[in-house]
Amino acid sequence: MTALLEARKVTKRFGGLTALSQVDLDLEEGCIASIIGPNGAGKTTLFNLFTGMYPADEGEVTFRGNSLLGLTPDQITALGVCRTFQNIRLFANMTVIENILVGMHSRVPLALWHVLARGPKFHREETRLWARAAELLDVVGLRAKANELARNLPYGDQRRLEVARALASAPSLLLLDEPTAGMTQGEAQELMALLRRLIGDYGLTILLIEHNMRVVMEVSDRVTVLDYGEKIAEGKPAEVQKNARVVEAYLGRKKWGRAAEAEHA
Amino acid sequence: MSWRTIPAALLNRPLPAAVTVSAVIALSSYSVAHFPRSILVFLLFQASILLLYFARIGPWLKGALAVLTLGILMPVLGTINGYYLEVAIQVGIFVALALGLNIVVGLAGLLDLGYVAFFAVGAYTWAIFGSPQANKFISEAVLKFPLAPEWFFAFLVAGVIMGAVTGILLGLPVLRLRGDYLAIVTLGFGEVIRVLANNLDKPINFTNGPKGITPIQRPPLFFQPLLNALGIDAPATALYPLYLYFLVLLIVGVVTLVNRRLEDSHIGRAWEAIREDEVAAQAMGVPLVRLKLMAFACGASFAGVVGVLFSAKQVFINPESFTFLESIGVLAMIILGGMGSIPGAILGATAVTVLNLQVLKGLSLWLNELRNAGVTILGYNLADLPTQLEPAKYERMIFGAILVLMVILRPQGIIPSRRRTRELGEK
Numbered sequence: 035m036t037a038l039l040e041a042r043k044v045t046k047r048f049g050g051l052t053a054l055s056q057v058d059l060d061l062e063e064g065c066i067a068s069i070i071g072p073n074g075a076g077k078t079t080l081f082n083l084f085t086g087m088y089p090a091d092e093g094e095v096t097f098r099g100n101s102l103l104g105l106t107p108d109q110i111t112a113l114g115v116c117r118t119f120q121n122i123r124l125f126a127n128m129t130v131i132e133n134i135l136v137g138m139h140s141r142v143p144l145a146l147w148h149v150l151a152r153g154p155k156f157h158r159e160e161t162r163l164w165a166r167a168a169e170l171l172d173v174v175g176l177r178a179k180a181n182e183l184a185r186n187l188p189y190g191d192q193r194r195l196e197v198a199r200a201l202a203s204a205p206s207l208l209l210l211d212e213p214t215a216g217m218t219q220g221e222a223q224e225l226m227a228l229l230r231r232l233i234g235d236y237g238l239t240i241l242l243i244e245h246n247m248r249v250v251m252e253v254s255d256r257v258t259v260l261d262y263g264e265k266i267a268e269g270k271p272a273e274v275q276k277n278a279r280v281v282e283a284y285l286g287r288k289k290w291g292r293a294a295e296a297e298h299a
Numbered sequence: 300m301s302w303r304t305i306p307a308a309l310l311n312r313p314l315p316a317a318v319t320v321s322a323v324i325a326l327s328s329y330s331v332a333h334f335p336r337s338i339l340v341f342l343l344f345q346a347s348i349l350l351l352y353f354a355r356i357g358p359w360l361k362g363a364l365a366v367l368t369l370g371i372l373m374p375v376l377g378t379i380n381g382y383y384l385e386v387a388i389q390v391g392i393f394v395a396l397a398l399g400l401n402i403v404v405g406l407a408g409l410l411d412l413g414y415v416a417f418f419a420v421g422a423y424t425w426a427i428f429g430s431p432q433a434n435k436f437i438s439e440a441v442l443k444f445p446l447a448p449e450w451f452f453a454f455l456v457a458g459v460i461m462g463a464v465t466g467i468l469l470g471l472p473v474l475r476l477r478g479d480y481l482a483i484v485t486l487g488f489g490e491v492i493r494v495l496a497n498n499l500d501k502p503i504n505f506t507n508g509p510k511g512i513t514p515i516q517r518p519p520l521f522f523q524p525l526l527n528a529l530g531i532d533a534p535a536t537a538l539y540p541l542y543l544y545f546l547v548l549l550i551v552g553v554v555t556l557v558n559r560r561l562e563d564s565h566i567g568r569a570w571e572a573i574r575e576d577e578v579a580a581q582a583m584g585v586p587l588v589r590l591k592l593m594a595f596a597c598g599a600s601f602a603g604v605v606g607v608l609f610s611a612k613q614v615f616i617n618p619e620s621f622t623f624l625e626s627i628g629v630l631a632m633i634i635l636g637g638m639g640s641i642p643g644a645i646l647g648a649t650a651v652t653v654l655n656l657q658v659l660k661g662l663s664l665w666l667n668e669l670r671n672a673g674v675t676i677l678g679y680n681l682a683d684l685p686t687q688l689e690p691a692k693y694e695r696m697i698f699g700a701i702l703v704l705m706v707i708l709r710p711q712g713i714i715p716s717r718r719r720t721r722e723l724g725e726k
Contacts, residue, residue: 085582087578087582106581106586106587106588107578107581107582108581108582108584108585108586108587109586111582111583111584112584116582116583116584117582119579119582123576123578123579124575124576124579125571125572125575125576125579125580126575126576127571127575128568128571128572128575128718129718132568132571132718135565135568136568136569136571136572136580136583136585137583137584138565138584139565139568139569139572139583139584139585140583140584140585141584142565144564144565146566146593149560149561149564149565149566150557150560150561152560156564160564163565181718183718199583200583202583203583203584
């Protein structure tokens with residue numbers, strides 16, 4: 035398998051705070067990988083670097099061999115990397131389907147004069163866009179609510195709409211920042227089932243930040259653990275679960291516990 | 300039965316609506332023809348156009364009635380009372396300005412407090428070359444100014460381009476700014492343009508400074524030979540207002556069409572996404588820089604083209620026409636009408652201009668007449684009213700009050716922007 039996304043020695047500092055330090059990450063095509071770690075470990079910062087929202091201080095990030103550092107977020111989206119946000123950031127006063135349509139922006143082959151002239155090409159493209167948007171709404175089960183304002187949706191629907199909006203840009207890599215936050219276990223399972231379907235249907239690769247451990251352990255092919263901006267473990271879910279440093283990062287060091295024993299061993 | 304029932308019954312069903320609207324239009328235009336000096340009946344005529352907008356009648360009938368009222372009745376009434384045509388032209392100019400600002404502020408959410416600068420740029424573009432002014436920095440040996448009136452049409456296009464270019468020039472440095480910071484910089488930009496116009500009379504005299512530029516060429520009466528051939532011998536002074544009215548109508552029509560097409564496309568949706576959440580919009584693939592500049596350029600180009608028309612209509616312009624208060628006035632129009640709403644911008648611009656030019660002035664005149672006649676109301680002799688009490692002077696105060704009331708009672712504006720919905724069909 036080839037690496038879709040490669041991060042090499044990525045470092046990001048905010049003043050005196052090192053949010054990420056020398057992080058390496060390889061993402062293989064067609065897998066679901068998760069990043070976990072305690073709060074403030076640098077997970078979202080890593081996403082922000084991948085999507086061009088912050089510049090990195092050191093290191094290199096490549097996607098299909100193209101460097102992503104220095105590109106603007108919209109250029110990165112056009113290359114095929116799209117994300118969702120930890121705190122939902124929908125276009126609140128636009129309808130559900132309009133949110134999806136905005137997500138397609140980078141795939142609209144129309145120029146200003148097409149819009150002003152309203153020729154056959156414009157109408158053809160518009161029809162195609164709306165049809166595809168409706169299709170995506172079917173995928174996440176929101177078609178019946180297509181004309182509702184995004185801000186009027188219940189929380190779970192808003193999360194799913196964010197996923198659909200990101201899918202609208204036809205990405206090959208989807209970055210999901212805590213997609214199941216605030217969901218019940220049932221809703222979370224449903225969403226994960228959906229994601230697994232998407233990998234098959236759209237040839238997606240998914241990178242996930244998640245706190246719901248049951249979800250992480252169930253769906254991930256690979257798990258990366260960050261703590262204080264450093265990668266402390268990586269591997270298959272079961273391996274990571276047993277890793278002493280991970281247990282320590284999450285539960286703290288015990289004077290007479292398994293973690294301490296593991297360290298001495 | 301609430302008070303809303305009767306108008307709803309009359310306007311919501313096609314046949315009663317068509318009859319009502321036609322009757323109101325006929326009655327009001329007949330009244331205007333008979334009482335050409337009564338502001339009230341002219342307001343009724345304007346209200347009939349609004350009624351036409353709200354009536355639920357077929358698009359063809361609606362279009363035909365709109366052509367009848369705006370294309371025939373209005374010019375006819377305008378020849379009966381010339382001032383009405385002047386009002387209509389000014390309304391048209393402000394409608395175009397409001398529609399342009401609506402793109403920048405209403406759709407893209409970029410608060411621009413210096414919008415009138417683009418209007419000034421358009422106006423000066425024609426004023427300088429459509430008057431002898433240009434000979435103050437270009438030798439007469441090279442080219443003799445003013446340019447022939449026919450150039451006016453080329454300068455309408457030049458106004459669009461100049462507006463767009465200045466829009467981009469303003470847009471570039473403010474790309475990273477949002478909200479309050481953007482508002483302050485655009486406010487400053489508006490002032491810079493006005494101060495430039497005020498001071499660019501030395502060392503080289505471009506704008507003639509505070510004295511302003513005059514006489515500016517009017518648009519060419521290219522159709523006069525045709526009228527003469529038809530046996531209509533109208534003097535140019537009678538033709539110009541009508542001509543300008545139709546030019547304004549044409550420009551407003553084009554601007555409205557462009558506005559609607561932009562709004563209902565991926566560009567308009569991207570602008571709205573920027574307004575809603577800039578960061579998310581960019582992360583979803585909206586090229587922020589390009590679309591922000593496009594919003595500034597589109598809005599500014601509308602102002603540029605009406606600026607050219609404005610200077611041709613006024614024959615004289617000076618920097619006083621382009622003060623900060625004008626920018627605020629246009630902003631007030633779209634807040635009143637409804638941010639991001641095309642019919643709202645049109646209604647807001649009309650309401651504010653009419654209030655300004657007719658209602659307040661009319662009230663002042665009326666109060667004066669009462670005062671002079673010495674009418675007594677409730678034992679109070681109106682002749683004792685202080686002369687300072689003159690509604691026309693309270694224009695800004697009344698706008699302020701209206702805006703405050705709007706923000707409290709109906710913050711979305713009179714005709715709020717409606718989400719376009721589409722039937723997607725069941726699946």
